[in-house]
Amino acid sequence: MRCVLQKVTRAQVTVNQKTVGDIAHGFVLLLGVTHTDTHKDVEYLAEKILKLRLFADLGSDTFMEKNIIEVGGSILIVSQFTLYGDCSKGTRPSFTDAAKPDVAKPLYEHFVSYMREKVVEVQTGEFGAHMDVSLTNDGPITLVLESK
Numbered sequence: 001m002r003c004v005l006q007k008v009t010r011a012q013v014t015v016n017q018k019t020v021g022d023i024a025h026g027f028v029l030l031l032g033v034t035h036t037d038t039h040k041d042v043e044y045l046a047e048k049i050l051k052l053r054l055f056a057d058l059g060s061d062t063f064m065e066k067n068i069i070e071v072g073g074s075i076l077i078v079s080q081f082t083l084y085g086d087c088s089k090g091t092r093p094s095f096t097d098a099a100k101p102d103v104a105k106p107l108y109e110h111f112v113s114y115m116r117e118k119v120v121e122v123q124t125g126e127f128g129a130h131m132d133v134s135l136t137n138d139g140p141i142t143l144v145l146e147s148k
Contacts, residue, residue, distance in 0.1 A: 001031070001032070001033055001041040001042065001045050001107070001146065001147040001148075002031075002034070002084065002144070002146050002147075003030065003031050003032070003049065003083075003145045004080070004142065004143070004144055005028070005029055005049060005052075005141075005144075006028045006135060006142045007026075007137065007138045007139055007140075008023070008027065008028050008076075008138055009024065009136045010023065010025075011028045011076045011133070011135035012076075012133070012134050012135070013124075013131050013133045013134075014131065014132045015125070015126045015130070020123075020124070020131075021076050021078075021123035021125055022076075022123060023074035023075065023076045023121060023123050024074060025073050025074060025138075026068060026073035026075050026121075027049070027068060027076070028076045028078065028133070029049065029075060029076070029077045030080040031077055031079055031080060031108060031111060032080050032081055032082070032083030033099040033103065033104035034084055034098065035097070035099050035103065036148075037103075037107055037147065038107075039110055040147075041148070045111070045146075046111060046115055049115075050067060050068060050115075050119070051067055052067060053065055053066060053067050054067070054068075054141055055068065055070070069118060069119060074119070074121040074123065075115055075122045076122075076123045076125075076135075077112055077115065077125070078125035078133055079104070079108050079125060081095060081098040081099075082098075084097040084098035085098070101128060105128070108127055109127075112124055
C-alpha cells in the first residue's frame with residue numbers, strides 16, 4: 001500500500017462538478033493499493049499516518065510536535081491507482097502493479113473505516129471515478145509512505 005500525504009489548510013474533491021469531499025486543516029491522502037496488500041497493511045499505514053507529528057503546538061515555537069488527532073485535524077482520502085504506475089519503460093505507464101478494483105476497493109474502504117474510528121472528520125473521493133482534487137498545501141509538507 002502506498003500513500004502520498006499532503007498537509008493542507010484546505011482541500012476539496014469533485015466528481016462531475018459536484019463536491020464529494022471538502023476539508024480544512026489536515027491531510028489529503030492519495031492512496032494506492034497493490035496485489036499483495038492485506039488488512040495488516042491498511043492498519044500499519046493508517047497507524048503510521050495517525051502518529052506522524054506534523055503539526056505545531058499552538059502558542060509555542062515548536063514546528064512539528066502534534067499529530068492529527070491531537071490538533072483535531074481532518075482527512076480527505078482519495079483512491080489513486082496511478083501511484084503504482086511504472087514509467088521505467090517507454091512513454092506510457094504500466095499499471096500492472098496496481099490492484100484490480102475487486103481487490104483494491106475493499107481495502108480502500110477498510111482504510112477509510114479505520115480512519116473514521118480515530119479521526120473526527122474523514123471525507124473521501126469516489127472510488128474509481130474521474131476526480132478533480134484541489135488543495136492548498138501547508139508548509140509545503142508532502143510525504144510518501146509505504147506499508148512494505
